[in-house]
Amino acid sequence: MKQLVALDWGTSSLRAARLDAQGGVIEERSLPRGILTVPAGEFPKVFAEATAQWPADKDTLFLLSGMVGSRQGWKEAPYCPCPAGFGDIAAALAWVEPGRIAIVPGMSYEQEGVPDVMRGEETQVFGAMQLLGITKGLFVLPGTHSKWAHVSDGRIKSFSTFMTGEFYALLRQHSILSRTLPPEDGEIDVHAFERGVHYAMHTGNLMHTAFSVRALALFDKMAAAAMPSYLSGLVIGEELRSQHLSRIADPIVIVAGPGLSKRYELAMQLLDIPAKAVGAEATWRGLWGIAKGLEAA
Amino acid sequence: MKQLVALDWGTSSLRAARLDAQGGVIEERSLPRGILTVPAGEFPKVFAEATAQWPADKDTLFLLSGMVGSRQGWKEAPYCPCPAGFGDIAAALAWVEPGRIAIVPGMSYEQEGVPDVMRGEETQVFGAMQLLGITKGLFVLPGTHSKWAHVSDGRIKSFSTFMTGEFYALLRQHSILSRTLPPEDGEIDVHAFERGVHYAMHTGNLMHTAFSVRALALFDKMAAAAMPSYLSGLVIGEELRSQHLSRIADPIVIVAGPGLSKRYELAMQLLDIPAKAVGAEATWRGLWGIAKGLEAA
Numbered sequence: 001m002k003q004l005v006a007l008d009w010g011t012s013s014l015r016a017a018r019l020d021a022q023g024g025v026i027e028e029r030s031l032p033r034g035i036l037t038v039p040a041g042e043f044p045k046v047f048a049e050a051t052a053q054w055p056a057d058k059d060t061l062f063l064l065s066g067m068v069g070s071r072q073g074w075k076e077a078p079y080c081p082c083p084a085g086f087g088d089i090a091a092a093l094a095w096v097e098p099g100r101i102a103i104v105p106g107m108s109y110e111q112e113g114v115p116d117v118m119r120g121e122e123t124q125v126f127g128a129m130q131l132l133g134i135t136k137g138l139f140v141l142p143g144t145h146s147k148w149a150h151v152s153d154g155r156i157k158s159f160s161t162f163m164t165g166e167f168y169a170l171l172r173q174h175s176i177l178s179r180t181l182p183p184e185d186g187e188i189d190v191h192a193f194e195r196g197v198h199y200a201m202h203t204g205n206l207m208h209t210a211f212s213v214r215a216l217a218l219f220d221k222m223a224a225a226a227m228p229s230y231l232s233g234l235v236i237g238e239e240l241r242s243q244h245l246s247r248i249a250d251p252i253v254i255v256a257g258p259g260l261s262k263r264y265e266l267a268m269q270l271l272d273i274p275a276k277a278v279g280a281e282a283t284w285r286g287l288w289g290i291a292k293g294l295e296a297a
Numbered sequence: 298m299k300q301l302v303a304l305d306w307g308t309s310s311l312r313a314a315r316l317d318a319q320g321g322v323i324e325e326r327s328l329p330r331g332i333l334t335v336p337a338g339e340f341p342k343v344f345a346e347a348t349a350q351w352p353a354d355k356d357t358l359f360l361l362s363g364m365v366g367s368r369q370g371w372k373e374a375p376y377c378p379c380p381a382g383f384g385d386i387a388a389a390l391a392w393v394e395p396g397r398i399a400i401v402p403g404m405s406y407e408q409e410g411v412p413d414v415m416r417g418e419e420t421q422v423f424g425a426m427q428l429l430g431i432t433k434g435l436f437v438l439p440g441t442h443s444k445w446a447h448v449s450d451g452r453i454k455s456f457s458t459f460m461t462g463e464f465y466a467l468l469r470q471h472s473i474l475s476r477t478l479p480p481e482d483g484e485i486d487v488h489a490f491e492r493g494v495h496y497a498m499h500t501g502n503l504m505h506t507a508f509s510v511r512a513l514a515l516f517d518k519m520a521a522a523a524m525p526s527y528l529s530g531l532v533i534g535e536e537l538r539s540q541h542l543s544r545i546a547d548p549i550v551i552v553a554g555p556g557l558s559k560r561y562e563l564a565m566q567l568l569d570i571p572a573k574a575v576g577a578e579a580t581w582r583g584l585w586g587i588a589k590g591l592e593a594a
Binding site for chain 1: 409518
């Protein structure tokens, strides 16, 4: 198989990996060059920087996923509508340089006239499916904008976005609660986090539950140091509350780095919902799978 | 009856009114001197400014409600716990100057160990009850932090806070949606507002529905000028979704200025929920009612 260099190029960060013929990572890099930091026209330069000094020949394939395929990215890769599988994505690559550099399209899903979109997470879902050897289930990709994807027969049938990480940041930094919360988040306080998840699941509506951070502070009912964890539990609990998880048969697949993964696993344990976790390697596996498909085609 | 000067002194604004013996407003003033603008120790000065040149004798009573009674205000007036009626509030005034200047306490309500608080809205609820001649019902006081108060037998039994106005402002000014929304809100677009209310009521969870503003923009499915109204509909719809309004027998009482009142009335019409509205005069009526009670006592 051709040599593959994989890039996960998002809004705020850029990660690159050189993979071997089995999809294993030979070397990995991370640059603070998310697409928001890249002026129009400078994508080739940042791309060269991200892949510099890596052995490449004319057969090396570069596959990119994430917001790099958006209108504000290097080259727009139109969304693939749901339902879509690995093959649909691979067939809709946006080639920056034919045969050499391609961007994986994002996906869209429309319900009752209201669209939803993702870019990069589709690749992670397909990669996680390959890593786990499954073709169905509910996948959650937590983050600034969490995605929940329903998969069956190896295809993403539907998905929805929850602005969980962004709501946390808005409340943390810009709301009245910012006066109550300590300047740094610190280590997770598991008890406070679980209290937040529990309160969100049972009382619901973040616009109401978030105010409890302030009220608990007014009555000295919670230590300030515990409050970021409590608020994190509130937003993650609010996200989980909408998923009707008790109706899900298979374990939920969490695709995330260790920090976020731990929080979602904790919350699901608390709610007695089986889950398994896959790390950031899902992206590399997804891009490697697309490359293999191209070769076979 | 003594002459009454009433002050509604909140976080971001200060309103004052001189009332006649029947509770009618003789004269009203508004100053941009919310408590956040008043350094500790300068409350007497701002108070004098707000009431300057108004005829007052030694019998004139000054009654203040709102955040002026908080720890950051002029003098802390401890919260009255629910359930509480007019008499409980009047009996718990914090006197700044005995017999002359008093601050109305706020109220607190605790459920499952989680407290909630309000200051100023309790006075509006009691005033609205007097204006409408009712002693029970569900009252909503929309705003930065909306309050929903359940009243029976003339007492506030419970209430809850929704950070509706603040969530709107956070999403409007600080979230990713701020890039999509036009710089000014403009006139309300009733159709877009109602679409937002409808989507929030049926799809729910603002962390999910808010993202639709971005997705609708990406697919050119909504004019940018309509989006602030749509987002306003989303947050107000989210607030209404949590109230289980179909179970409420009496018309909901909306206590608000004309702009917000119109939005809540529109939303409730759309949901086929009977409502009636009372304006800012509820505060004056509430403070006048307390003054009358003091006189009778």
